[in-house]
Amino acid sequence: MIGCICSYGNYSQRSYRSCRCNYGYRGNPYLSGGCRDIDECEEAEGRNPCGEGYDCVNMAGSYECRTRKTKTLAIILGLSLGFGLLVLAVGAWRLYKFIIKQREIKRKKKFFKRNGGLLLQQQLVSNEANVEKTRVFSSKELEKATENFSVNRVIGQGGQGTVYKGMLVDGRIVAVKKSKAVDEDKLEEFINEVVILSQINHRNIVKLLGCCLETEVPVLVYEYISNGNLFEHLHQDDENDDYTMASWEMRLRIAIDIAGALAYLHSAASFPIYHRDIKSTNIMLDEKYRAKVSDFGTSRSVTIDHTHLTTVVAGTVGYVDPEYFQSSQFTDKSDVYSFGVVLVEIITGEKPVSFLRSEENRTLATYFILTMKECKVLDVIDARIKDSCNVEQVTAVANLARRCLNLNGKKRPNMREVSKELERIRDSQLHVQNEEDEDTIEINFRYSWNDLVTDSSSSITTTSSSHRTL
Template identity: 65%
Template structure:
């Protein structure tokens, strides 16, 4: 139970330490001036001190040095100290060392002189310190010191006794015995007054003290004094007698050298250091409540020693009939009791080794410490047993790790071989001269790059797999596509496609950097494109309109057409993308388009079409002719490109809902009908109306109509579409697109496709392609393929 409490205490202290670090790092107040620390409640500047009495001014002297001044009395500050923790609590129990339990401000006060100057520069009237109605007082840490001959120095306004001493310059050491007696520094620290002190038993005072022969001193009473004055007079009792040259002052300094108390030295020095005690006015109850300090009166009234429960205690005191409070850290703590959690635990084991025996071990506790007896033998036995257990556990752990690593290595080799890794290496070696920078990654590289395929790294998900954002060891940011499933019968075809796609080198096609075959399903690594996909930019309501102005859209259309034209005709082997849609068009930092996601693409020989037994694609983009014939040609990609052109012009999604109806219709069909009915202005995106050239938009719309023709033979190829778009960019008036579409002839020649969906029919859609039925997703799910099965 004690061990658990110690752990809880450790973590609690660590939490508090973090909070304090945050507090102090955020403290805007200056806490030092001229190398002197300024602890709270004192402070420099507005809102940095508790009350006006504690304001410190940091002034620049004539010597260009920073010096702190206590504003309320305009005196230079030498140091500021907080109440001492140990003596503070000792006072509450034994009433000893009471002066040490208060905070002190040491300031410089001028040294007064009488009869030493004839030019009137001295303070013959004496020095008066008045701290009435302030939280400051003069305590018994100070002494009255006078240097001179045949004079008497006393303190004024002192209660309850009169304090002072006499000076004489007789050569006899015992000459002062006939004078008014006073207690020397070597006898007692009690009040020095004009009364015989029977407690002095030493016959010879200390050599460093003042015995009345040229120098005398008197201690102040323990009671706090707020008004003190110094009076100097001749000791012959005649007030008219001129006072000899006498220097008198209050100070907390100890003079150890005889030269230090010579009049010439003191007059040249001009000031002495005085300790001023300080407390806190009790009228600020909210401040005291925030400190959460315990009431010291409880511990003072107990007849036995009771350790305080909190880190700090506060006691109410009365000075000049006014109530004040004095707070301090309790035993075992040190720090500033006037800030929240300012008292910190003292590590007694570092400063009080003598409290434990040499054979014992010191254990620091919160606010205390504990000595633990010697347990060397038990420790050695425990250490031996622990070491043995550690070796055993370590051996088991290493063996387990070794077996897991060996199993993972075998598993990776199995996947690599099953996924066609050997075949891919052979193909890459065979085509080494043509394949540029194709790389086979290992699984550890990609796990590290994607933080073990963390969900926080997911860029998108589709029917073919999940795409993650990764960072390679060389600093490159990549897109890592982890497939969901692969048909083992299609591995040869997959390997061929990886090799072919690695040969694609076009600035508007996302580059395939490599793949990983050590995992259960292959992983493809592409270059990372920063600005997302075209679908988001067009249809996301939160996207900036300025990024999708007409000029930007037209340039994107040209980029896409150029990439598809390259894939269809300029690549080493023609490649059909088979899934052209706006979500597969990525935008780089300059919003230039890049065609991505070749998961269902096919490479074919020249003039060869591709027959499939499974129709795949995305609702709204799939070629109707492909539905009917199951024959995918380059014109199928052209149709999907036409849908993207319609998206760019209208700003609509590929599947839209007809207004005031419950039907959902393909954008391609809606676009064609609107164009035939001469309602082009109704479908144009309102965001491009003001900044576009109408004839240019119309030219692109006519090209889109040609691309969306129901029959592939009536569509242009991608090279023609690319050339036409480039011509439209320069001079839309010279566009070669047919300016008039024979609507009646088009309706007679082409078969209509059912493209409407009833919302009440669970989003089912029927097509005229024989023996096929498909299930569509809502428009927001257009990243999913039309069919669940993936073909490579």
């Protein structure tokens, strides 16, 4: 028996047994299981036999004193463990973000260097007087301005890229053009053109505010023009008729604005700049319907040809100069041809290419030249302006358009001549007289204006008369 101990002996030839309970036990040692363990912890009657800060734990025949485990300690341990895990998680997250940020910084630096950022900085240092005119935006600025290039911000899309409407931190509304691709071999020329075009300040040219070179392809930032482009106003559906285009005076003013801008680019700018993609969709209209020429090749590479800066772009079907198409040599007269097509659009309201016309007259230029040869210009004037327009002015502009569309580039006027001629048409009282030879048109101006253009089928003779200046 564990709870008791017995001793045996003999007395007077009789054996006997003397038993007692072991320490920590109590009871009758002579009965089986009679010695029972004493619970010293309970018998203390509220007094802790182990003392303060310890717990009494009953054991067989004894008791143990164990350090007391309080709820506060458990809470502290739990909080410590939780905080440690939180710190570990936050540290891991920050490390991850740091790694991602470093990768993004390296990526932006790579794009900045590849897109000619270092070259642009050198250009700015060498041209400190115009530093403020060229702004290099960060990708973060433009992402914020366009809500991370949201589809809801798209205001234009084409083969060259997508244009987004954005708002800079200073409140300015801008058009952000994100190109689809870039020729890495031509980045140096691209940067040269960005610097030059950012210095252009003409009221009829959309201002290039700057660029961003931290993206995979360069992003260009222009001033925002609110009234869309000329093509939309000339060719929208009948049910949404544009009454602005119902005025010949408005159309003539737009033509003069375009011609003035191109004349500036060709001859008044620091270097001659050829647009190479003149078309009605690249003519923007502001809130007062003043024309602004846009998108002249800055998102594309350029080449230096002696003193002329030209963009390496094929152009748009219906506007491309046939002479350039055959020879691959672009000149200022190629822009003149494209402008001639835009003039015809303004006069006729017809699209530059239409499958509604016969195959031989599918392009507007061909159709118009045939009409002029047949002296039927009045038959092709846009119905929206036909009844209210100055027929003499329209006829004079039509003849100018025909000169611009001459297949021989050398016989076309330059843009400065075109601009001056349009201004004279606007400011002059014209009298158009049909001669016996239907192919000859004599135009008399209040101001002196002499010009002679002869081709295989018709001639335009101009005579001048002197009048008092108004």
